[in-house]
Amino acid sequence: MDDKLREKLLKPYDPKETEERIYKLWEDSGFFNPDVCIEKGITEANAKPFTIIMPPPNANGRLHAGHALFVTLEDIMTRYHRMKGDRTLWVPGADHAGFETQIVYERKLEKEGRSRFEMTPEDLYKEIYDFTITNKKFMEDDIRRLGASCDWSREKFTLDPDIVKTVQNTFDKMFNDGLIYRGDRIVNWCAKHQTSLSEVETEFEERTEPFYYLQYGPFVISTSRPETKFGDKYVVMHPKDERYKEYKDGQKIDLEWINGPITATVIKDESIDMEFGTGVMTITPWHDQVDFEISERHNLEKEQIIDWKGKLLPIAGEFTGIHISKARTKIIEKLKEKGLLVKIDESYKHNVKVCFKCNTVIEPQIKDQWFIKMRPLADKALEAVESGKIKFYPENYKKIFQYWMTNTIDWNISRQIVWGIPIPAKICITCKKGYSDLKDELKKCTCGSELIKDTDTFDTWFSSGQWTLLALGYPDTKELDIYHPTDVMETGRDLIFKWIPRMVIFALYLRNEVAFRNVYLHGLVNDEKGEKMSKSKGNVVNPIELVDIFGTDALRMALVVGNTPGTDLSLSRDRVKGYKNFANKIWNATRFVLDNTKNFTVSETPKYDEEDNKSDEELKTLMEEITKEMDEYKFYIVSEKLYHYFWHTFADIIIERSKKKILASPVGSGPRENKNADSAKTLLYTQLNMLLKALHPFTPFVTEEIWSMMPATNKNLLMVEKWPAPSADKTC
RNA sequence: GCGCGGUUAGCUCAGUUGGUAGAGCAACUCAUUUACACUGAGAAGGUCGGGGGUUCAAGUCCCUCACCGCGCACCA
Secondary structure, eight states, rough: OHHHHHHHHHHHOHHHHHHHHHHHHHHHHHTSSSHHHHHSSSSOOOOOOEEEEEEOTTOOOSOOHHHHHHHHHHHHHHHHHTTTTTTEEEEEEEEHHHHHHHHHHHHHHHHHHOOGGGGGGHHHHHHHHHHHHHHHHHHHHHHTTTTOOGGGGHHHHHHHHHHHHHHHHHHHHHHTTTTTEEEEEEEEEEEEEEEEOGGGGGEEEEEEEEEEEEEEETEEEEEGGGGGGGOOEEEEEOOTTTGTTTTTTOOEEEEETTTTEEEEEEEEEOOOOOOOSEEEEEEGGOOHHHHHHHHHTOOOOOOOOOOTTTOGGGGGGHHHHHHHHHHHHHHHHHHHHOOEEEEEEEEEEEEEETTTTTTBBBBEEEEEEEEEEEEEEEHHHHHHHHHTTTEEETTTTTHHHHHHSSSSOOEEEEESSSSSSSEEEEEEOOOOOOOOEESSSSOOOTTBBEEEEOOOOOOOOHHHHTHHHHTTTTTOOOOHHHHSSSSEEEEEEEEEHHHHHHHHHHHHHHHHHHSSSEEEEOOOEEEESBBBBOTTTTTEEEEEEEEHHHHHHHHHHHHHTTOTTEEEEEOOHHHHHHHHHHHHHHHHHHHHHHHHTTTTOOOOOOOOOHHHHHHHHHHHHHHHHHHHHHHTTOHHHHHHHHHHHIIIIIIIIHHHHHHHHTTTTTTTOOGGOOHHHHHHHHHHHHHHHHHHHTTTTSSSHHHHHHHTOOOOOOOOGGGGGGSSOOOSSSOO
8 A cells, every 4th residue: 555545545545536536447447338348358258247228317407316216226236247247237227207297397397487388399309308318318327427437438318219110110010900099088187287197197186065965857966066067968877876767778859968968868778876876867978087088888979068178069058168177166056056056065175186297187088099018018017917928016005916918908109299208100180090101101091082291299208118128229139139038127116006007018029028027116205303304495406416425325324224115215414414423433443444454365274262153154144135136126125234334343352453463463573473463463354345345336436446456466456356245046 | 095114122124934032223332552532341222003813922914993105906
């Protein structure tokens, strides 16, 4: 160790001075790329591959604490496997995040007093593109600062031209296989964002609203939404309901309704709950999922009542053009005047479906959209999970996956937004038939009418669902044959619905194999009080800020120690601070070890005294234990054990004990130097060496920095040194 | 309504196939020129949510109740 290093070691560990330099060292070495590792003889050419595809962060802002957690966990796995000699690949990426990003951008426009509806689609696209590319760079810098050892040379963006092309090809293939159809179906319509949404993009909000009982001819019907009732001309009841047995299915009844006399038709349907309300209801097939299904069963007419902006159509008569949010009280007034209002129940509690971004009430609408037939695809996914080809950590998420896949409904992949991958399709202007048209060459529909280009874009999950394949170069199979199926998909537990099933489905469909063998789901990162971080609460923790104060290694430990998969974590500054102390503890212990092993060569066949021998065995046992736990994804326990061993055994016991032995026999004191000093020195050096390696995946910066000071010969970067214990199970 | 998870030390959480309760942080006592105050030593702290059952033995398995959290579904 030269004087410069010695001088550095005398001061406390300084992450600020260290991290950027070390990261550059790693990146310049090329070892993030498994090909380079093989080329340089670090990894065997026939080594078993280990692959993680990074969940591509949305390129619309900086990283949050959840990102820091996933980077940490995935980097731990990656570094561990690289050190074990696997052909280890971690592919980074960035997601254009369709609707999400467009909303972020629309908020920005709103602040500037602009609106997307006043812009050409081309201008809007260009602006969002520039915005995204800028943010993508920030995001990548943040990932580097967290120490991610991912292969940047393979980085992918979901709007890369080849990815766009592949995604469109998938649409074409599914269309030709009959798995995608164009259909008039009920969609979730957000009137603010002017787009349809999938089920996962809506939420329920509990509301207490008045519940109205209305006289409908001889019946009393109940509704929470009188403003949709203008076109109701079917009155439905259960076929076994004794109260209404005098009315026959298909019977016509003339009655007075909101805007005058109408003829209603009686429909008997078993879906009616006889216990609810009066057991009779009228239906609005255009604006309600259940009503839509009833009307499909009985082949009833459907009519649109509310337009795409949320205003009443001419069917509403004098109420035409009024926004539904304002129409209700007016309509109730009129019903009251006409004597049709029976009573109002003021405390009716029910759930209202709202847009997950703006909380606007979702207006179900019948819309011509592209849908994916989920049943056949979901069945294959279920089979893959049931046969154990995909394992979940924690295990109970398997059940959630199965539930979701069993109850899946057809997936609407059309979005009426600009920011996304265009759907390569044509629609007939007359009969509305849809065609996949990759080459933009179709002109006429089979009905003879003209075709126009579909202006919609894909739901972002349509492209990110193919991510394990796209990130590895699909449709080119060169890399896929090596690295796919990937080993682990590590992501937030909230993505068990949104993302995981779609990746499973697409990989099975396109490549007939699972997308990943293991799914590791982490919980949310909450604030120190355990409350969910949110901008409105002002309790959002910026991980990079914590890195600035305490260092990356400290943050990583704080995120991983004791954090079991699937469980939420409370992240406090004190927690991070504690691990900053740990990094410094490693640093100081190193100073002691290096000071006391100067000019000392560790024997290849070390001879320990009795207690040192016991300590040697103890650490070796620990190494075997943690290796097993690493293979079981128990990083929460491995990190804790290493922390505990380093601090309370290595530092508190072994170092303290060595003081007596070494001080009792000063260096260079010739014959007086007893073998207990050698034993102590050997143990100090050997254990530090081993602990640095074992700690490296968790605290990569401080361990790498210290490694550079270790006097070993033939030394490489610590990141590619051999992990200090073999796996019990070679297949892990 | 259906389902899932949780309830263990003041706080945050571990606890593997049942075998005398663990860690971190906080608090307490003492020490401290000696790698490290970003420190050390020590002590303290829990009828493992309630009740019942299986067992030689239950934090762990079964039943039941309560409370907290989450997800899904329906709601005319």
